[in-house]
Amino acid sequence: GENVEQHPSTLSVQEGDSAVIKCTYSDSASNYFPWYKQELGKRPQLIIDIRSNVGEKKDQRIAVTLNKTAKHFSLHITETQPEDSAVYFCAAQKGVYYGGSQGNLIFGKGTKLSVKP
């Protein structure tokens, strides 16, 4: 089955710096890669996602890159702010086709990001 590895497990940056979190996956059939932000005691919230037919996607200060050949994808947060502090999870899903979804999410172990003011 699919296995998702995520690094680092903890990341501490100064406010304004960039943060990069990396994930690798094992199943080449996976074709959808979301990133979730989870604040303490709250639900995971989708912040950005990418499908396997795209190499990069950006949304304001957040970007995700995907390398299908190497089976890895990364989250990039620029100009970090204290409110970015949270646990970030990457995930992989297979079975996504146009207009539909068939698969469950396999999550990485999470990265605890601390942004120091």
Added chain:
Amino acid sequence: EPEVTQTPSHQVTQMGQEVILRCVPISNHLYFYWYRQILGQKVEFLVSFYNNEISEKSEIFDDQFSVERPDGSNFTLKIRSTKLEDSAMYFCASESEGPEAFFGQGTRLTVV
């Protein structure tokens, strides 16, 4: 904005007791999931449900677990005889035509 809602927010139960966790997915969503997260660990898939039947389940989802969609709105997870290791946060999620999954706020289950 529509939300997935879960009840209760916290459930304390004695070992060996049955618990039912409830979820109301976003209306018109078609795919439903249960995940669990043991404190400090990653989110783990339990089961997916589509068209009134289980479409996929993980190794965690053994005979002690069952899911049901008793009416058009609720989606429940039952644990028949709880064990200490079932203590976790349980998240319900739903999708329309995918792929974005919307998570509920979770039910914290504590087995004592």
